[in-house]
Amino acid sequence: MRVDELFDLSGRVSVVTGGSMGLGFQMATALAEAGSSIVLCARNYNKCAEAATIIAKLGVETLAVSCDVRFRKDVRNLVMRALEKFGRIDVLVNSAGTAWAAPPEKMKIADWQKVIDVNLTGTFICCQEVGKVMIRNKKGSIINVSSVLSSVGNRIIDCINYSASKGGVDALTRDLAVKWAPFNIRVNAIAPGFFKTHLTTSVIERRGNEIINLTPAARIGGDDDLKGPVVFLASDASKFVTGQVIAVDGGYSIM
Numbered sequence: 418m419r420v421d422e423l424f425d426l427s428g429r430v431s432v433v434t435g436g437s438m439g440l441g442f443q444m445a446t447a448l449a450e451a452g453s454s455i456v457l458c459a460r461n462y463n464k465c466a467e468a469a470t471i472i473a474k475l476g477v478e479t480l481a482v483s484c485d486v487r488f489r490k491d492v493r494n495l496v497m498r499a500l501e502k503f504g505r506i507d508v509l510v511n512s513a514g515t516a517w518a519a520p521p522e523k524m525k526i527a528d529w530q531k532v533i534d535v536n537l538t539g540t541f542i543c544c545q546e547v548g549k550v551m552i553r554n555k556k557g558s559i560i561n562v563s564s565v566l567s568s569v570g571n572r573i574i575d576c577i578n579y580s581a582s583k584g585g586v587d588a589l590t591r592d593l594a595v596k597w598a599p600f601n602i603r604v605n606a607i608a609p610g611f612f613k614t615h616l617t618t619s620v621i622e623r624r625g626n627e628i629i630n631l632t633p634a635a636r637i638g639g640d641d642d643l644k645g646p647v648v649f650l651a652s653d654a655s656k657f658v659t660g661q662v663i664a665v666d667g668g669y670s671i672m
């Protein structure tokens with residue numbers, strides 16, 4: 418295949434959780450720019466619908482669905498709506514995520530649990546429900562969203578729950594890659610460094626200079642830094658790549 422064919426997502430259908438804003442929106446936009454139809458979900462339907470309208474202007478079909486990834490019934494409804502409209506799901510990007518900060522010795526178990534529930538259990542539920550469709554189709558690419566904090570101790574904020582959830586995402590990614598390779602399903606993860614989004618606005622405002630000093634590329638992640646990696650992992654360009662966690666962090670994790 419030619420390289421433009423390898424990266425082409427025309428005719429594919431991508432589901433992006435947490436696609437209403439932030440990194441999920443950036444990745445959904447990239448997949449649309451490569452030709453994929455897009456299904457966006459998050460809890461806030463209106464924000465999802467606004468994002469879907471913006472992406473539709475790129476000339477692809479879109480669908481917005483309200484879904485809380487912690488709840489299997491919501492995720493089943495998401496899959497049903499995607500199949501009703503498009504009849505298939507080729508790509509799943511698990512970008513829905515949250516964070517909660519407290520010193521490890523003081524963190525309440527409820528605050529530990531709420532981050533694990535969204536970032537790790539929610540990712541697993543989405544993999545399970547979309548994975549059943551991909552297993553039937555004998556093809557699929559799942560892209561989990563990890564974090565640089567899955568592989569290094571955190572010198573910036575106290576969010577051990579978040580780091581642990583993303584470490585779990587990495588382990589889940591590798592194990593699912595092994596289990597589902599026989600079904601022609603690839604499972605990889607992207608581990609972003611620090612990007613300015615709703616999730617990180619306050620930490621970047623307070624500690625942005627320290628983050629930049631700890632980053633060899635000497636900057637925060639930008640509006641198109643995830644576009645290439647996500648299209649690579651979603652498309653046939655990476656058809657021999659599975660079980661990998663790709664850091665997109667300006668080198669933060671190698672310091």
Ligand SMILES: NC(=O)c1ccc[n+]([C@@H]2O[C@H](COP(=O)([O-])OP(=O)(O)OC[C@H]3O[C@@H](n4cnc5c(N)ncnc54)[C@H](OP(=O)(O)O)[C@@H]3O)[C@@H](O)[C@H]2O)c1
Nearest residue numbers: 435439440459460461485486513514564611612614615616
């Ligand atoms: N920004 C960074 O620097 C950075 C770095 C590394 C990794 N990440 C990861 O990247 C992913 C996206 O983060 P972001 O920075 O783009 O954050 P963001 O701007 O706050 O976006 C988070 C998205 O997840 C959705 N969401 C939150 N809880 C949800 C739930 N229970 N069910 C369904 N959707 C839910 C949000 O919409 P609703 O609130 O409407 O549900 C929103 O669409 C997360 O997994 C995060 O851990 C971010």
